[in-house]
Amino acid sequence: MTAAGFRRGLVAALPFLLSNGAAGLVMGLTYKGLGLGAEHAILFSLLVYSATAQAITLSMWAHPLPVVAMVVACIAANSRYLLMGAHLRQLFGGLAPRKMLPTLFLLADASWLMTSSDADRNGPDAGYLLGSSIPMAIGWVGGTALAYAAPLAANEPLGLAATLLPTMFIATLLPSQWKNVRSLWPWLTSAVAALLVARFVDPSWSMLIGGGCGTLVSMMEPKDG
Amino acid sequence: MDDLKVLGVICVLGVTCYVMRAGGYVLAASMRDDGIAARFLQLAPGNLFIAFIVGGCLSGGLAGLVGTVVALVTMAITAREWAALGAGFGAALAASAIGL
Known part of the structure; x- marks a missing residue:
C-alpha cells in the first residue's frame, strides 16, 4: 500500500x-x-x-x-x-x-x-x-x-x-x-449473457452472471506459456 | 415512523453490506493459489467489465450506448480519460436532446 x-x-x-x-x-x-x-x-x-x-x-x-x-x-x-x-x-x-x-x-x-x-x-x-x-x-x-x-x-x-x-x-x-484475439469469445459471451439476464431476469444480476459466463469461456482457453 | 427503528434498520443494512464486501476477502484466505477458483478469479475482471458496461448501456438507453461508444473510441485514439469522458457525455447529451 x-x-x-x-x-x-x-x-x-x-x-x-x-x-x-x-x-x-x-x-x-x-x-x-x-x-x-x-x-x-x-x-x-x-x-x-x-x-x-x-x-x-x-x-x-x-x-x-x-x-x-x-x-x-x-x-x-x-x-x-x-x-x-x-x-x-x-x-x-x-x-x-x-x-x-x-x-x-x-x-x-x-x-x-x-x-x-x-x-x-x-x-x-x-x-x-x-x-x-x-x-x-x-x-x-x-x-x-x-x-x-x-x-x-x-x-x-x-x-x-x-x-x-x-x-x-x-x-x-x-x-x-484486451489481451489478444482470444479475449473476443469470452467478451461476447459476457455481453450476451448480461443482456439476457438484464432483460429477462434482473438487471442487478447482469454483471455477476454475465461476467461469470464469460469467465467460464475464458477458462476453456489453453493457458498462456 | 420511529427514528430509533429507522436508525436500527440502517445499521443492520450497513453491517450486511460490509459483511458482503469483506466476506469474499476473508473466505478467499482458504483458497489454493493454483486451483480452479483462483484461475476463475484471475480471468474474471475483463469479463465483468463487459457485463458492467452492457448493464449500464441498457439502463442509459440509446443515448447511453452512443455516449459509451464515443467514450471508448476517443479513449482508444487519445488515451486520455478526461477527453474520452467529455466526448462521451457530450455525445450522450446531444443524442438525448434529439430524442434518441
Missing part, C-alpha cells in the same frame, strides 16, 4: 465526484420525497454505500419496515462483492488485515474495476484501491447531503450524468483489459 498508488487512484477517480455526486443527489431527493430526515439519509448513504442496495430497500420501504426481506435483498444485490473481495485477496493477500478490512468498507464496483486494471499496468497496490474509493464516497454521500441543503429537483442532465458516467469511465478502461 503506497502513497504513490493512493495519489494515482485519487486523481484517476476524480470524475466520480461528479457522477457519484449526481447519483447521490438523485438518491437524496428520493429519500427527501419519502420523508426521511437528512441525518438518516446521509447515514444510509454512508453506512450502506451501495446504489443498488439503497434503491432496492427504498422500493421496499413500508410500515412496519420489512427488515428480514431488506437484508435478503441486500445480500442478493451485493453478492458480486464476494467475488470482488476474493479477487482482491489474490492481489493483496500479503497485506495485514488491519489495513485491508477498513479499506473494504469503501469497496465499490468502479473502484474494484479500476484497481484490477491498474494492477495489470502498474502491479498490485492497495493504496490505489483506497485512493480511488475516496472521491466516489465523497461524491455519493456529499450528493445525498446536497439534496437536503440545496433547493434542487431531479432533471435530465443530472439523471444522465448519474447513469452514464460510471459506465463511460469503465469503458475507458476496457482497452487495458
Whole structure:
C-alpha cells in the first residue's frame, strides 16, 4: 500500500465526484420525497454505500419496515462483492488485515474495476484501491447531503450524468483489459449473457452472471506459456 | 415512523453490506493459489467489465450506448480519460436532446 498508488487512484477517480455526486443527489431527493430526515439519509448513504442496495430497500420501504426481506435483498444485490473481495485477496493477500478490512468498507464496483486494471499496468497496490474509493464516497454521500441543503429537483442532465458516467469511465478502461484475439469469445459471451439476464431476469444480476459466463469461456482457453 | 427503528434498520443494512464486501476477502484466505477458483478469479475482471458496461448501456438507453461508444473510441485514439469522458457525455447529451 503506497502513497504513490493512493495519489494515482485519487486523481484517476476524480470524475466520480461528479457522477457519484449526481447519483447521490438523485438518491437524496428520493429519500427527501419519502420523508426521511437528512441525518438518516446521509447515514444510509454512508453506512450502506451501495446504489443498488439503497434503491432496492427504498422500493421496499413500508410500515412496519420489512427488515428480514431488506437484508435478503441486500445480500442478493451485493453478492458480486464476494467475488470482488476474493479477487482482491489474490492481489493483496500479503497485506495485514488491519489495513485491508477498513479499506473494504469503501469497496465499490468502479473502484474494484479500476484497481484490477491498474494492477495489470502498474502491479498490485492497495493504496490505489483506497485512493480511488475516496472521491466516489465523497461524491455519493456529499450528493445525498446536497439534496437536503440545496433547493434542487431531479432533471435530465443530472439523471444522465448519474447513469452514464460510471459506465463511460469503465469503458475507458476496457482497452487495458484486451489481451489478444482470444479475449473476443469470452467478451461476447459476457455481453450476451448480461443482456439476457438484464432483460429477462434482473438487471442487478447482469454483471455477476454475465461476467461469470464469460469467465467460464475464458477458462476453456489453453493457458498462456 | 420511529427514528430509533429507522436508525436500527440502517445499521443492520450497513453491517450486511460490509459483511458482503469483506466476506469474499476473508473466505478467499482458504483458497489454493493454483486451483480452479483462483484461475476463475484471475480471468474474471475483463469479463465483468463487459457485463458492467452492457448493464449500464441498457439502463442509459440509446443515448447511453452512443455516449459509451464515443467514450471508448476517443479513449482508444487519445488515451486520455478526461477527453474520452467529455466526448462521451457530450455525445450522450446531444443524442438525448434529439430524442434518441
